[in-house]
Amino acid sequence: MKLQQAAPDAWRLFRIWASIGLQSFGGGASTTFLIRRAFITKNGWLNEEEMQRFWNLSVFTPGINLVALCVLIGKKLGGGLGVFLSLVGFLIPSATITCLLTVGFTVVESIPAIQAMLRGVAPATGGIMLLVGLSFARPLTLVIYKEGVIKLILSAAIIVGCVLTIVVFKVAVILVVLVSALLGVLFFTPRRIAISSEEGTL
């Protein structure tokens, strides 16, 4: 394990986040891997506990968790300027490429071959999304499994409940999150203070 090292300057943050943004394909898992490598493993600017804490805070925050994580890491290592340059580095280059790809797509979209390819790619992204969900659920399941069958069933019921209320009853997503959080407080608050390094593993 590495010791914490002196924080990078803001421009270095910009370059690191730009390279993370440009290298992350296929979303969540690969991006979190790159972030961990850049800030924990390679440079030792953050430790595991901080990263876990930052991740929990990001999950609490509306919108894209990775962007919130970017804000927190930028703030810790570079203050206000660090936040700004981290965000610009993470989002502007990758968003520009995304936009240009879309422009390219609108030029060629009427070509039947392109449409056929897209009809193959679209469901494949659904399959990959399923993996994203499973990779999120796996560490959680392992923890809950140790807590006993009742909590496992309860957890599964909450997940199924969330899916049904959104898909079938079209309830607003934020409402579903709030109710689920409330159920969490009711059923999953530990009796004694335990080490809180278990949730939403990065």
Added chain:
Amino acid sequence: MINPFVYFLFFLKASLFSTGGFSNLPSLHQDLLANGWAKETYFGQSIAIGQISPGPNGLWVICLGYLSYGYPGAALALLAITLPALLVLFVSAGYTRIEQQTWVQGLMRGISLAVCGILLTVVWSIIHQPGVDWRGWLIAAAAAGVGATGRVHLLLILAFAAGVGLLLYR
């Protein structure tokens, strides 16, 4: 005619009341279609392009912005997904005061379970796009199966799926 201010508010609202990169989809779907500012097909296309391009998954809304409203749409979409993330600074300030409370652990557990559910609904809405038939379901299952081994790069999986699409649907 698109009203840029209302358009931006739709994106901002969807982002503010979501968690993760995809759970803003249902809200945008509702608002943009109701105003005739987007077509149903834009959503599937945006998610596919978003997967192919670099950056966080949530950047799919940049595609949706461009498809529905050109460059201004892409810029407004980017702004709308960036601003809510800054709220994490306030969350952080409040959280240090409450994180020792045991109920916070319960709260986080509840949110984590909801996120699992939401990700499943996004899978559902992607494979429920027009143009996805039973063969599409097989492609989805195959992509998940191959991806689960962790040995094949996601871009290769998508490229292969594009090849299969070319064979099946042309």
